[in-house]
Amino acid sequence: MSGSVRNDGDGVLIRVWGDAERIDELCLRLVADCPPLARIDSIERMPLADAADSAEFAIIESAATAVHTGIVPDAATCAACAAEVADPTDRRYRYPFTNCTHCGPRLSIVRGIPYDRANTSMSVFPMCAACAAEYADPADRRFHAQPNACPSCGPRVWLADANGKDIDIATLGAQDAVDAASRLLADDRIVAIKGLGGFHLACDATSVEAVGELRRRKRRWAKPLALMARDLGTVRRYCSVSGAEAELLSGPAAPILLLQNAEIADARPLAPGVAPGQSALGFMLPYTPLHRMLLHDWQTPLVMTSGNLSDEPQCIDNADALERLGAIADAVLLHDRDIVNRVDDSVVRHMDGTPRLLRRARGYAPAPLTLPAFLRDAPPVLALGGELKNTICLLQDGQAVLSQYLGDLQDARTAMEYERTVSLYRDLLQHRPRAVAVDLHPNYRASQFGRRLAMDEDLELVEVQHHRAHLAAALADNQWPLEAGPVVGVALDGSGFGDDGSIWGGEWIVGDYRRLDRVACLKRVALPGGTQAILEPWRNLFAQIEADIGWPAFQQLFAGLQLTKRLQARPVQVLSAMIERGVNSPLTTSAGRLFDAVAAAVGVCAERIAYEGQAAIELEALVGDMLPNEGYPFAVVEQDGLPVLDPGPLWRRLFADLADGVAPSQIAARFHIGFADAVAELSADIASTSGLGTVALSGGVFQNRTLFERVTAGLRERGLEVLSHQRVPTNDGGLALGQAAIAAALMLSPSR
Ligand code: ZN
Ligand code: ZN
Ligand code: FE
Numbered sequence: 007m008s009g010s011v012r013n014d015g016d017g018v019l020i021r022v023w024g025d026a027e028r029i030d031e032l033c034l035r036l037v038a039d040c041p042p043l044a045r046i047d048s049i050e051r052m053p054l055a056d057a058a059d060s061a062e063f064a065i066i067e068s069a070a071t072a073v074h075t076g077i078v079p080d081a082a083t084c085a086a087c088a089a090e091v092a093d094p095t096d097r098r099y100r101y102p103f104t105n106c107t108h109c110g111p112r113l114s115i116v117r118g119i120p121y122d123r124a125n126t127s128m129s130v131f132p133m134c135a136a137c138a139a140e141y142a143d144p145a146d147r148r149f150h151a152q153p154n155a156c157p158s159c160g161p162r163v164w165l166a167d168a169n170g171k172d173i174d175i176a177t178l179g180a181q182d183a184v185d186a187a188s189r190l191l192a193d194d195r196i197v198a199i200k201g202l203g204g205f206h207l208a209c210d211a212t213s214v215e216a217v218g219e220l221r222r223r224k225r226r227w228a229k230p231l232a233l234m235a236r237d238l239g240t241v242r243r244y245c246s247v248s249g250a251e252a253e254l255l256s257g258p259a260a261p262i263l264l265l266q267n268a269e270i271a272d273a274r275p276l277a278p279g280v281a282p283g284q285s286a287l288g289f290m291l292p293y294t295p296l297h298r299m300l301l302h303d304w305q306t307p308l309v310m311t312s313g314n315l316s317d318e319p320q321c322i323d324n325a326d327a328l329e330r331l332g333a334i335a336d337a338v339l340l341h342d343r344d345i346v347n348r349v350d351d352s353v354v355r356h357m358d359g360t361p362r363l364l365r366r367a368r369g370y371a372p373a374p375l376t377l378p379a380f381l382r383d384a385p386p387v388l389a390l391g392g393e394l395k396n397t398i399c400l401l402q403d404g405q406a407v408l409s410q411y412l413g414d415l416q417d418a419r420t421a422m423e424y425e426r427t428v429s430l431y432r433d434l435l436q437h438r439p440r441a442v443a444v445d446l447h448p449n450y451r452a453s454q455f456g457r458r459l460a461m462d463e464d465l466e467l468v469e470v471q472h473h474r475a476h477l478a479a480a481l482a483d484n485q486w487p488l489e490a491g492p493v494v495g496v497a498l499d500g501s502g503f504g505d506d507g508s509i510w511g512g513e514w515i516v517g518d519y520r521r522l523d524r525v526a527c528l529k530r531v532a533l534p535g536g537t538q539a540i541l542e543p544w545r546n547l548f549a550q551i552e553a554d555i556g557w558p559a560f561q562q563l564f565a566g567l568q569l570t571k572r573l574q575a576r577p578v579q580v581l582s583a584m585i586e587r588g589v590n591s592p593l594t595t596s597a598g599r600l601f602d603a604v605a606a607a608v609g610v611c612a613e614r615i616a617y618e619g620q621a622a623i624e625l626e627a628l629v630g631d632m633l634p635n636e637g638y639p640f641a642v643v644e645q646d647g648l649p650v651l652d653p654g655p656l657w658r659r660l661f662a663d664l665a666d667g668v669a670p671s672q673i674a675a676r677f678h679i680g681f682a683d684a685v686a687e688l689s690a691d692i693a694s695t696s697g698l699g700t701v702a703l704s705g706g707v708f709q710n711r712t713l714f715e716r717v718t719a720g721l722r723e724r725g726l727e728v729l730s731h732q733r734v735p736t737n738d739g740g741l742a743l744g745q746a747a748i749a750a751a752l753m754l755s756p757s758r
Contacts, residue, residue, distance in 0.1 A: 007024030037049070042258050079113055097157070102163050126153065161343035162341065165186050167338075170328045187300060203410075212307075217279040231280050237291065263355070267287050283623070290351060362735075364739075365739060366397065375483075387750045400435050406747075442468070445469070468748065475742075475745045476497045476741060493698060493702045496704070501540070505524070509595070511596030511598055512600070525692055527651070535590060541615060543603065543613075548573060554653075628674040703729070
């Protein structure tokens with residue numbers, strides 16, 4: 007065939023002359039053999055009137071001004087680059103920063119637009135002649151690869167001790183700094199490693215001593231630690247990995263994948279401290295040449311956890327890392343390519359046969375998400391997300407760009423970075439919003455920032471109730487068309503500010519993007535002590551007892567229970583009075599708190615949780631594979647004119663089971679089954695009374711696989727279509743997308 011290919015402002019233009027059949031094949035193979043990082047939105051084909059101007063096929067260099075290149079996600083090392091790094095005869099042998107147009111850093115090194123080397127942290131490394139030639143050659147794999155580098159012109163890596171002093175690698179008998187770090191790890195040391203989007207703390211995952219020491223120094227007591235293994239074979243010694251999961255692990259996004267723990271007999275066991283109380287392990291594969299080199303000699307996994315102290319954001323800067331990680335790590339592997347944007351590892355879990363993002367960051371953000379067609383004409387909207395697991399969302403031209411996971415805005419450092427990230431994204435996308443969407447919460451930092459912004463820039467302010475945003479996110483995630491009409495939404499969540507100022511978190515909401523009406527909820531129960539009750543699950547158990555049986559009656563009915571004695575040893579009289587008088591005991595419909603209460607009843611994290619969701623996660627881990635046919639009963643009662651799902655009946659059965667000595671794993675299973683079935687049934691009832699055929703599921707509680715899969719199956723059995731999250735998290739990481747979708751829909755046609 008003859009003709010040409012070039013980039014223009016709208017995409018790629020191919021002019022080709024040849025057999026019709028060959029041209030058909032070309033169109034098919036454009037999609038089938040698409041380069042790793044290319045994304046084909048559509049192919050438009052039209053006949054050419056003119057004749058071929060040459061017998062050749064040529065790649066024409068683009069006119070720089072016409073090219074509008076978006077910022078793409080960072081991508082794991084491609085096979086071709088990996089082969090070069092492993093080849094002793096290649097000029098990039100063991101070069102940790104090898105990359106090409108198919109792989110390497112992107113979002114993590116960008117400072118502004120246009121996306122070219124001068125606007126990235128590669129600007130301080132002028133290309134050598136060999137690299138420049140690759141960069142300029144349209145036929146080369148590194149044509150216009152902005153971060154292109156080699157050992158003679160690019161960034162370098164070195165090993166320092168905890169005080170920042172260079173470690174002489176020769177004394178370790180190592181061939182280079184990365185090899186030296188690997189040797190220190192083999193000697194049970196903790197090494198901080200500067201990677202792609204931030205620092206990790208690494209140690210030997212099979213060393214009880216090293217893992218214990220890492221937890222002590224990092225002051226991270228319970229939260230599971232992520233693992234990195236050299237290859238799939240190593241992962242398979244610890245977890246079962248399906249074909250689809252294997253593909254995801256080795257793909258360009260290379261996320262942390264939560265996999266079912268299934269250690270095989272001859273594997274060297276992981277230290278129990280890696281993931282206490284978990285049924286799943288979080289594994290990833292090396293995604294930069296540096297990580298490949300580091301793991302090269304390792305038959306067992308390394309712990310690769312974010313480089314920070316407890317809840318702070320991970321370090322990205324060398325000086326900051328030495329200051330903050332010096333007390334945790336024995337050595338620090340540093341390099342001189344600046345990380346401009348902190349990009350955490352993404353987390354994915356397969357549920358109901360589909361990969362679902364639980365944390366959307368490296369490898370995914372900021373790839374645009376296609377929205378339902380009706381939003382194509384919506385004015386640009388900036389949505390600022392929630393308080394925890396924050397992301398922001400910029401909607402324009404029918405697409406939504408969701409930022410990488412930015413973290414918890416309660417942390418001062420994260421809050422400081424937040425406004426800078428908002429500006430960066432506005433800059434990168436040339437985004438001039440007409441509206442700002444925020445959570446209805448009066449005190450969320452993101453909401454306060456958004457209200458100020460709307461005032462300062464004279465923009466429309468749209469305040470969106472937390473669970474409506476969750477459900478709109480589920481609709482947008484599924485590109486649900488407006489014409490398809492309303493759905494029944496179920497938001498099971500930790501907490502969100504409700505219309506009535508109380509704390510919501512177990513809501514049935516009917517509607518679409520423009521209007522969402524709350525039609526049912528979980529029974530309202532006190533949160534004795536407010537925030538304290540979120541940290542101490544036993545308080546929720548006590549509140550459930552008070553709400554249902556009453557503490558005095560409970561003590562008589564279940565006097566012999568361990569649980570009763572444990573509660574009697576606590577200041578429950580004070581709590582009782584607080585609940586009665588409504589002092590520091592807000593009411594909540596939170597599903598997350600119900601899980602906490604059940605966990606406390608079976609002795610899981612009863613005292614205190616060390617991280618958000620811990621009690622629910624450990625309760626689910628207890629369930630195992632053997633599910634009973636029947637779960638605990640729930641009732642549907644009426645409260646303030648709304649149907650309310652009441653866990654009352656469950657508690658009597660659960661306490662009776664405790665008295666009969668039923669195993670905690672059985673109780674956990676009966677609770678999951680009972681709750682899932684009650685949720686499915688109430689949802690189906692609402693669907694039938696409102697004449698709707700679709701149920702949307704959202705909220706952090708749906709990260710629970712047992713619950714999610716059972717609810718989904720229950721709804722399908724009842725003939726309902728289920729919309730759930732895949733591209734964005736079901737937790738608050740997806741909130742901004744829902745806020746943006748609602749604000750955009752209202753701007754198009756205000757309906758209230
Ligand atoms: Zn590559
Ligand atoms: Zn070079
Ligand atoms: Fe939420």
